[in-house]
Amino acid sequence: MASINRKSSLEKLTPLQEEIIGIFIEIAQMLSLPRSLGEIYGMLFLSPEPLTLDDLVKWLGISKGSASQGLRQLKTLGAVRPQYKTGDRREHFSVELELRKIASGFLKEHVEPHLQNTARRLESLDSQLGVTTDHLDYDFLRDRVDRLEGWHRASQEILPLMSTFLKP
Amino acid sequence: MASINRKSSLEKLTPLQEEIIGIFIEIAQMLSLPRSLGEIYGMLFLSPEPLTLDDLVKWLGISKGSASQGLRQLKTLGAVRPQYKTGDRREHFSVELELRKIASGFLKEHVEPHLQNTARRLESLDSQLGVTTDHLDYDFLRDRVDRLEGWHRASQEILPLMSTFLKP
DNA sequence: CAGATTGTTCAAATTACGTTGAATTTCCCC
DNA sequence: GGGGAAATTCAACGTAATTTGAACAATCTG
Numbered sequence: 001m002a003s004i005n006r007k008s009s010l011e012k013l014t015p016l017q018e019e020i021i022g023i024f025i026e027i028a029q030m031l032s033l034p035r036s037l038g039e040i041y042g043m044l045f046l047s048p049e050p051l052t053l054d055d056l057v058k059w060l061g062i063s064k065g066s067a068s069q070g071l072r073q074l075k076t077l078g079a080v081r082p083q084y085k086t087g088d089r090r091e092h093f094s095v096e097l098e099l100r101k102i103a104s105g106f107l108k109e110h111v112e113p114h115l116q117n118t119a120r121r122l123e124s125l126d127s128q129l130g131v132t133t134d135h136l137d138y139d140f141l142r143d144r145v146d147r148l149e150g151w152h153r154a155s156q157e158i159l160p161l162m163s164t165f166l167k168p
Numbered sequence: 169m170a171s172i173n174r175k176s177s178l179e180k181l182t183p184l185q186e187e188i189i190g191i192f193i194e195i196a197q198m199l200s201l202p203r204s205l206g207e208i209y210g211m212l213f214l215s216p217e218p219l220t221l222d223d224l225v226k227w228l229g230i231s232k233g234s235a236s237q238g239l240r241q242l243k244t245l246g247a248v249r250p251q252y253k254t255g256d257r258r259e260h261f262s263v264e265l266e267l268r269k270i271a272s273g274f275l276k277e278h279v280e281p282h283l284q285n286t287a288r289r290l291e292s293l294d295s296q297l298g299v300t301t302d303h304l305d306y307d308f309l310r311d312r313v314d315r316l317e318g319w320h321r322a323s324q325e326i327l328p329l330m331s332t333f334l335k336p
Numbered sequence: 337c338a339g340a341t342t343g344t345t346c347a348a349a350t351t352a353c354g355t356t357g358a359a360t361t362t363c364c365c366c
Numbered sequence: 367g368g369g370g371a372a373a374t375t376c377a378a379c380g381t382a383a384t385t386t387g388a389a390c391a392a393t394c395t396g
Contacts, residue, residue, distance in 0.1 A: 016293070016309070019292075019293060019296070020316075022289070023286060023289050023290070023293075026282060026285065026289075027282075027286070030278075030279065032200035035354085036355080046309075048305065054372080054373095063356045063357065064356085064374090065355065065357065065376085066354080066356070068374055069354090069355090069374085071373095072374090089365090089371075090372065090373090097315060099318075110198075111198065114194060115198075117194065121187065121191050125188065128184055137216065141184070144213060148188075148191065150267075151267045154334055154335070165322075166322055166326070202384060203384085203385095204384080220342090221342080222343095230385080230386090231386045231387065233344080233346085233387065234384080234385055234386070236344055237345090237384090240344090259342085337396105339395090340394085340396105341394075344389105344390080345391090346386105346390100347386105348386085348387095348388105349385085349387100351384075351385085352381105352383075352384085353381085353383085354382090355379080356376105357376100357377100357378095358376100358377100358378105359374105360374080360376100361374070362374085363370100363372080363373095364370090364371085364372095365368105365370090
């Protein structure tokens with residue numbers, strides 16, 4: 001009750017817009033990304049014109065901090081692009097609409113680092129295994145480590161394929 | 169200090185075993201799954217013999233509840249298989265070693281439900297869009313919704329491919 | 337069937353994660 | 367260079383997810 005509605009309060013979205021943003025929130029959940037990323041991307045997706053950080057704060061009712069960090073993450077994913085408007089100091093943002101680019105950004109950002117780290121760990125495992133000659137279960141461990149390495153290789157081979165199968 | 173070490177306290181893993189389990193913990197993180205799933209799978213992966221729930225509690229130092237729920241999730245993923253040993257009431261578990269099966273279990277469990285739900289939402293969007301004739305930005309929204317639907321279709325087509333590219 | 341063993345459930349505690357908002361920094365314009 | 371709008375940072379907070387553990391249910395055994 002008694003909701004003030006002065007100049008900088010939040011604007012109202014249509015049910016249709018809410019629903020579309022809801023879909024992006026669900027996509028974010030599917031990718032285990034923060035809800036705010038879905039909201040922000042969805043909002044920009046719905047806007048014919050690039051929006052500023054402040055627009056997002058107003059429309060979505062999120063904090064400036066959230067908007068700022070969310071936009072940063074979306075930028076590093078390549079899901080959102082800064083648009084420089086002449087005569088306006090504020091940064092405006094529009095969405096990347098090519099799924100392939102967003103997907104590869106996601107992989108580069110959220111999958112590759114883990115794979116690289118796993119690669120490092122597996123190498124070190126290999127050398128440790130060499131030293132461990134004492135147990136009679138060497139063969140068993142060797143087999144398991146080999147299998148892990150096989151999985152790792154397969155994962156590394158699949159990633160680039162994924163982008164390939166999304167049309168340019 | 170003064171750590172009791174009676175019959176049911178936790179057993180000690182070798183550094184090599186710890187490291188391998190660590191790798192599975194990282195894989196779990198990569199997939200945004202609970203750490204305990206990584207631990208449990210890793211422990212079973214390391215064991216030549218199937219293990220019981222109690223073995224996992226002892227070796228990993230996790231609670232019975234965690235082990236029980238973790239095993240259930242791994243079962244529904246198809247990452248772990250119950251092994252029935254004659255003359256032993258307890259359920260023993262061994263790991264599934266085919267990456268393809270685990271991956272498809274993960275997709276079926278953690279991706280497909282979202283995709284199906286998105287499909288439902290998109291259909292309802294379509295009908296709502298038809299009603300919304302009032303705005304002049306119908307063309308714009310139509311375009312965006314079409315694009316979303318395109319993404320959705322692409323995702324549905326890619327999923328089955330993924331399993332294909334993991335060797336049987 | 338009593339007793340013992342195994343496994344599950346779920347509320348509470350813990351931990352991890354995301355969000356907020358105020359302070360700070362950056363950057364532009366006059 | 368001062369003033370101020372725009373954006374970033376980050377500690378404190380709130381929320382959501384996971385883990386715990388004790389009560390409970392199921393299952394066997396003698």
